[in-house]
Amino acid sequence: MASKANEGLVLGVDLGGTKTLVAVIDPNNQILGRGKLSTPARQGGDAIVEVIIQAADMALAEAGKGLEEISLIGIGSPGPLDVKAGVILFSANMDVVNYPLAARLHDRLKAPVVLRNDVRAGCYAEWKLGAGQGMDNLIGAFVGTGLGGCVILNGQVIEGKNGNAGEIGHIMAKPDGKQCGCGLYGCLELYASKSGLMRRFDKARKQGVASHLFKLWNGKGQKLKSRYLAECYSLGDPFVIEELQLAAKYLGNSLGGLVNLLAPDAIILGGGLSLALGEPWLTWVRVAAREHMLVVPHEGEIIIPAALGDDAGVLGSALLAREATVPSTPI
Numbered sequence: 557m558a559s560k561a562n563e564g565l566v567l568g569v570d571l572g573g574t575k576t577l578v579a580v581i582d583p584n585n586q587i588l589g590r591g592k593l594s595t596p597a598r599q600g601g602d603a604i605v606e607v608i609i610q611a612a613d614m615a616l617a618e619a620g621k622g623l624e625e626i627s628l629i630g631i632g633s634p635g636p637l638d639v640k641a642g643v644i645l646f647s648a649n650m651d652v653v654n655y656p657l658a659a660r661l662h663d664r665l666k667a668p669v670v671l672r673n674d675v676r677a678g679c680y681a682e683w684k685l686g687a688g689q690g691m692d693n694l695i696g697a698f699v700g701t702g703l704g705g706c707v708i709l710n711g712q713v714i715e716g717k718n719g720n721a722g723e724i725g726h727i728m729a730k731p732d733g734k735q736c737g738c739g740l741y742g743c744l745e746l747y748a749s750k751s752g753l754m755r756r757f758d759k760a761r762k763q764g765v766a767s768h769l770f771k772l773w774n775g776k777g778q779k780l781k782s783r784y785l786a787e788c789y790s791l792g793d794p795f796v797i798e799e800l801q802l803a804a805k806y807l808g809n810s811l812g813g814l815v816n817l818l819a820p821d822a823i824i825l826g827g828g829l830s831l832a833l834g835e836p837w838l839t840w841v842r843v844a845a846r847e848h849m850l851v852v853p854h855e856g857e858i859i860i861p862a863a864l865g866d867d868a869g870v871l872g873s874a875l876l877a878r879e880a881t882v883p884s885t886p887i
């Protein structure tokens with residue numbers, strides 16, 4: 557399989573809680589076409605498959621390619637997953653339980669499918685093609701709807717006993733904290749990603765707090781886009797800035813602890829929120845990380861921005877699919 561897959565075109569799919577990106581990718585990791593749609597996160601697995609297929613059609617059209625030219629499909633999905641069976645077990649940010657995503661896509665697109673964790677895919681691309689090139693010890697922290705992570709040590713992606721290692725978002729940030737989408741209480745994701753920000757913004761909106769945000773976003777029923785937060789930042793909205801700084805503090809303090817634990821070459825800070833906010837967010841997270849690092853390097857920064865932008869997920873999903881020895885579905 558590897559040789560055929562390496563020669564052909566791969567569809568890379570980045571399934572996120574907010575958006576679904578699909579790209580047609582050639583053997584040199586060049587993106588030939590892209591499709592991007594909102595993820596119907598609350599409508600179940602079949603609706604998600606339909607959106608992936610629509611986005612794939614858009615990407616193929618832009619690339620000027622046909623489905624028959626695709627030799628392999630790589631999907632990065634929120635988890636936890638059963639990667640061997642190609643099943644999403646559940647997700648904190650999508651209403652999907654025990655859904656055989658790989659098999660359903662294989663039925664529709666007629667190419668073998670490799671399912672992998674979305675953040676691990678993005679981090680893998682950053683390692684091989686982006687900000688982490690040449691480094692052997694890396695942590696990825698991707699902040700978007702949720703907070704995902706990935707650990708690479710001694711040049712190996714750490715998968716752990718069950719394949720689900722790296723869930724930075726679900727280490728505890730606050731004892732007796734609120735309940736996370738995953739079912740646990742006090743998870744870092746609730747204090748350092750959009751899922752948690754959204755709850756606090758919704759509460760503030762109902763309490764009549766004044767903010768530019770509430771001209772753009774009218775509560776929990778609507779997706780909280782990262783660009784709304786970037787717009788509020790650029791307008792100097794004090795409420796949103798204070799909330800973002802608090803989120804950065806939670807995130808950075810925890811990342812400082814992970815530096816103490818693993819002494820990585822770098823932590824790559826990515827994800828939709830990090831991308832949209834850019835420099836101020838990076839600086840706040842760096843400052844908070846230093847507060848909790850046993851040894852602060854005199855030169856250089858440990859926390860570095862992701863370099864591949866929105867493309868990390870699709871590139872990584874395609875790379876991992878090409879390198880997989882056994883796909884999640886029949887060839």
Ligand SMILES: [Zn+2]
Pocket residue numbers: 648725726736737738739740743745
């Ligand atoms: Zn959690």
